[in-house]
Amino acid sequence: MSSLFQHLRIHQVFGANTNVGKTIFTTSLVRASALRGKKVFYLKPVSTGPLDDADDHHVNRYTTKYSSLITAECLFRYDEPVSPHLAVKLRDVESTRQPPSDATFIDSVANRIRIYAKSGNAPAHMYLETAGGVHSPTLSGTSQADCYRPLFLPTVLVGDSQLGGISTTISSYESLLLRGYTVDAVVLFHDDYYRNWEYLKPYFAERGVFLATVDHPPGKLADPLQDFASTDQYYESITSVESEGIRSVVDHLDKCHHHRLQDLESMPRRALDSIWWPFVQHGLVQGDKDVNVIDSAYADFFSVTNKNALADRSSTQSVLSPQYDGSASWWTQTFGHAHPSLTMAAAKASGRYGHVMFPQAVHLPALKLAERLLNGPGKGWASRAFFSDNGSTGMEVAIKMALRAFTTRQQHNLNNEEKKELGILGLKGSYHGDTIGAMDACEEGIYTCEWHESKGFWFDPPTVGIKDGEVLINIPASLASFSHSKTVKAESIAWVYEVENRINTPLARAYAMYVTRALEALNQRGGPVLAALVIEPILMGAGGMLFVDPLFQRVLVDTVRGRRSGASHRWSGLPVIFDEVFVGLNRIGVESTGPLLGVYPDISVNAKVLTGGLIPLAVTLTSQSIFEAFLSDSKAEALLHGHSYTAHPIGCEVANETLSMLDKLALSDEWIAAQGSWVKENGDQSPVWSLWDPNFVGEVSKLPQVKEVMALGSVLSIKVEDKAAGYTSQSAQTLFQPLYEPKAPDGILSSAPGGAPFGIHYRTLGDVAYFMTSLNTSVSVIRSIEDRIWETLTST
Structure with a gap:
């Protein structure tokens, strides 16, 4: 992951093209740094072509007088003077050897950087020179811009001074920006014919990027000794104290390094003085040490400040450490x-549209997304897609739709006052967002506020968990008299989710009797008129990672509809809303929960995974039938609800790309292998699966400090034993606190990018700790996280 040291200033040198003088400029930077008495490290990760022409040899040849200060190395060397991805194939043409993977390649570079950093704590400079242009392939064929990104090294871009160089320089700069690189300086030759520098200097000045030029090197001379003397004199002229060119670049790079360290050091205090965090009790924040400073993020890892290394000016440790986004x-x-x-995808839509008004209009990203969702999670029941900003507002829309549909159908039975007091039927522990309407659809609890007025009735649901290797359905006290048991032992996880096979069991009948009698009692007490059923299917997230018995939710839907449910074409009884903001789109291993429950909603909401975590939508x-409740000749009866950024093209385009990538991921070897590990004993494919290893889940459930554990898809939930259970409990936070410390699990190599020891950033819900992967997290990373969790639990 990102490497940043107090004493070692590192810059990566990219070229806008081949033959732009990248090695000339890098050699000049090395000499200028050595001239100041700095220890200098030069690294050429990949070199192709004859050894005499190798860039690291060139650096050594023209820095002889500073040889005691300079180390120049190459990690992967190939004889053929071609692109690295071809060079490795040509060398191994007669063998079955595979080229080094991107992970192996980056680990090698990162390890070399750590060796340089540990060689001393005197101020030093390092320059890492890439090969070819920004998008030239690495050994695996991956673009350099993508391959090197996990290291997140500040960059020097060598511009192109030749014909067409303005375009290649700007294009290279934008390619680096799109991948998050920080370009500290642009350098190029001062060519008086094409005069590219004349155009590029103000262009980059407007963007706050430093640009410097130097004269072209002399032409190659036939006599080797004369050529060496001529070239050496050139380097002397552009790096001397009297020269402004390269010296000014080195000064600027030093300032950038210093300012970056200053920012990281000051950010905690500045944040404490200016930011109000969500879900944080500021009275419990004890100071700068409690602020997690995220410098960058890549793949599954944050790059966060190592506060000890940042505070210790003599430290040879990296100021940044990888932290798994748990x-x-x-x-x-x-x-x-x-x-x-x-x-x-975001840049494409931004460049084509920016944002455009959506009422009675259409653009291709929104249309494609609507059609994809209607034929995906909405297949067989949905006919319309309504866009909004985020999960909470999407749920507000859903509730408004359901209440209108209900009042339209019941208009002759409801007066205006009763319409304003309509209630929601749901489950205890529900959470649908922090807007007022979404809060009103939940029972009063920890997330609600002064304006909240809970409107409705909420059942205490039975939940599923694994304890001591056994799958148990935990029956709440309010339901126990109907089921005659507080727990029901399940045959397996797979059996729990085979709802159709359980629908005629005694437990299903007990659930139906409990729901029916509770609703009858509510009606007799003169409770609120219930106008919609709102549930988080399968898994209730913020309420404590509650894995609800799917049979109960199926029975609940069937009961309120007054019939056995399949696809919902005309709603009956109460409109049914599925809040799939958290669980939808494969978060728990299925695209939609309808097929798992054997019942479809009248309204559902998707968000979160929808845009891959990049942008709200x-x-x-x-x-x-819900849509038709708003059809009329009167504008006042339309769905008068919208947001300034409704169906914003950037979000829609990103969502389309996300769904396309998910379709491919569903066919990947990794998913197929994970699904296979959860196959039932009789050999049939389980309807549910997880990226977490089933043996790990079972063994964790046997630990004495673990009350129960559960896993579906990318979600792992561990509930700890705690007499003071609930959201305000600190038991899970305390138990898993060691995970924050950067380290590799005992006896294995780190799986973080760059091979560095890593910490785990996780969140708790009182007595519940949950861990969540991305949907493409590598098997090695997941196994490492499991090892860290096991190590933490078994060492307490």
Whole structure:
């Protein structure tokens, strides 16, 4: 992951093209740094072509007088003077050897950087020279811009001074920006014929990027000794104290390094003085040490400040450490952070549209997304897609739709006052967002506020968990008298989710009797008129990672509809809303929960995974019968609800790319292998599966400090033993606190990018700790996280 040291200033040198003088400029930077008495490290990760022409040899040849200060190395060397991805194939043409993977390549570079950093704590400089242009392939064939991104090294871009160089320089700069690189300086030759520098200097000045030029090197001379003397004299002229060119670049790079360290050091205090965090009690924040400073993020890892290394000016440790994003950044990350495909999708829509008004209009990204969702999670029941900003507002829309549909059908039985007091039927522990309407659809609890007025009735649901290797359905006290048991032992996880096979069991009949009698009692007490059923199907997230018995939710839907449910074409009884903001789109291993429950909603909401964690967007899907409740000749009877950024093209384009990538991921070897590990004993394919290893889940459930554990899809939930259970409990936070410390699990190599020891950023819900991967997290990373969790639990 990112490497940043107090004493070692590192810059990566990219070229806008081949033959732009990248090695000339890098050699000049090396000499200028050595001239100041700095220890200098030069690294050429990949070199192709004859050894005499190798760039690291060139650096050594023209820095002889500073040889005691300079180390120049190459990691991967190939004889053929071709692109690295071809060179490795040509060398191994007669063998079955595979080229080094991107992970192996980056680990090698990162390890070399750590060796340089540990060689001393005197101020030093390092320059890493890439090969060819920004998008030239690495050994695996991956673009350099993507391959090197996990290291997140500040960059010097060598511009192109030749014909067409303005375009290649700007294009290279924009390619680096799109991948998050910080370009500290642009350098190029001062060519008086094409005069590219004359155009590029103000261009980059407007963007706050430093640009410097130097004269072209002399032409190659036939006599080797004369050529050496001529070239050496050139380097002397552009790096001397009297020269402004390269010396000014080195000064600027030093300032950039210093300012970056200053920012990282000051950010905690500045944040404490200016930011009001969500879900944080500021009275419990004890100071700068409690602020997690995220410098960058890539794949499944944050790059965060190592506060000890930052405070110790003599430290040879990296100021930055990898930290696994154990909550998928509030359940949004789908393919990890900074995925270039999603970034490009956002840039494409931004460049084509920006944002455009949506009422009675259409643009291709929104249309394609609506059609994709209607034929995906909405297949068989939904006919319309309504766009909004995020999960909470998507749920507000859903509730408004359901209440209108109900009042339209019941208009002769309801007066205006009764319409204003309509209630919601749901489950205890529900959470649908923090807007007032979404809060009103939940029982009063920890998330509500002064304006909240809970309107409705909420059942205490039976839940599923694994304890001591056994799958148990935990029956709440209010229901126990109907089921005659507080727990029901399940045959397996797969059996729990085979709802159709359980629908005629005694437990299903007990659930139906409990629901029916509770609703009858509510009606007799003169409770609120219930106008919609709102549930988080399968898994209730913010309420404590409650894995609800799917049979109960199926029975609940059937009961309120007054019939056995399949596809919902005309709603009956009460409109049914599925809040799939958290669980939808494969977060728990299925695209939609309808097929798992054997019942479809009248309205559903998708968000979070929808845009891969890159940008907010929500879509509320609805059946035709709900849509028709708003059809009229009167404008006042329309759905008068909208947001300034409704169906914004950037969000829609990113969502389309996300769904396309999900379709491919569903066919990947990784998913197929994970699904296979959860196959039932009789050999049939299980309807549910997880990226977490089933043996790990079972063994964790046997630990004495664990009350129960459960896993579906990318979600792992561990409930700890705690007499003071609930959201305000600190038991899970305390138990898993060691996970924050950067380290590799005992006896194995780190699986973080760059091979560095890593910490785990996780969140708790009182006595519940949950861990969540991206949907494409590698098997090696997941196994490493499991090892860290096991190590933490067994060492307490």
